[in-house]
Amino acid sequence: MVEKIIENIKHLPPIPNVINELQDLYYFDDYNASDIEKIIKKDPNLVANILKIANSPYYGLPREFIDIRQAIVYFGLDKLVEFAFATVLDEVLKFDLDFYGIDKGIFMKMSQQKAKIAKIYKLPKKDKLLVSNTAFLSDISKVILSQYAISEGRSLPDGDWVLNELDNIEKELLGVDTIEVSIQIFDYWNFDEKMIELLENFKKEQNDMERALFAARDITTLKANMENLSKYPDIEELLEKISK
Secondary structure (H helix, E strand, C coil): CHHHHHHHHHHCCCCCHHHHHHHHHHCCCCCCHHHHHHHHCCCHHHHHHHHHHHCCCCCCCCCCCCCHHHHHHHHCHHHHHHHHHHHHHHHHCCCCCHHHCCCHHHHHHHHHHHHHHHHHCCCCHHHHHHHHHHHHHCCCCHHHHHHHHHHCCCCCCCCCCEHHHHHHHHHHHHCCCHHHHHHHHHHHCCCCHHHHHHHHHHHHCCCHHHHHHHHHHHHCECCCCCCCHHHCCCHHHHHHHHHC
C-alpha cells in the first residue's frame, strides 16, 4: 500500500528550478529587486502565474500589476516566494481532493491560513520564511492520498478535524499519513534540507520553529474555515496558544 502511494509522487509535475533559487537568494542579506527580477524572469510561465496570483481578488489591490518588477517592489521577496509556491499548488491541484470533501479553493485557503499562522510566531526573519513555506506546502501530499484512497474505495469519516488530528486518521485508513508522504515530495523536489528536517520533526515541538509549524496545523481545520481561529480573537491570545 505505502509503496504504491509513494510511487505516485513521480507523476507530480516538476517544480521550477527558479523557486529554489529564490529561496537561496533570501538567505543572503545583500540582494535587491533587480536580483529577484533576474531570477524570476528565467521562467516566463512563473512570471505570468505570480502576476495572476498577485492580481487575484484575495489581495484586493487597488490597481493591477502589469509588470513583475512592480510586484517585486510592492510585495518583497518573502511574499514572492510564497506566490511561487502557490503556482506549484495551482498546478498540483489539477488532481482532485474528493476523498477529503474539499476543492482546490478550500485547499489553497487552508495553505494560506497555515502560512499566516506560522508567521505570527516570533522568529528570526530567515526562520520565519522557512517555517511559513513549510507550513504552506505541508499538506501537498493530500492530492496523492486522495487519488489512492478513491481508487481503493476508502472513505473518510465525517468531521472537520484540525490537520494534526487528520494525520492519525489517514494512518489508520491508508497506512501512511500526509506528513510522511509530503516529506518524500519535498525530497523529490529537492527542497531545502531545513524544510525537510522541520517537516520530519515538528511534532516533537522541541524548538520555536517546530512549535510554530505544529500550531499552524493544530489550529487549521480541513475545511479551512475560521472557527478555530475565532477562539483567539486577538494576537496575544493566539500567541499564547502557539507558545504553549
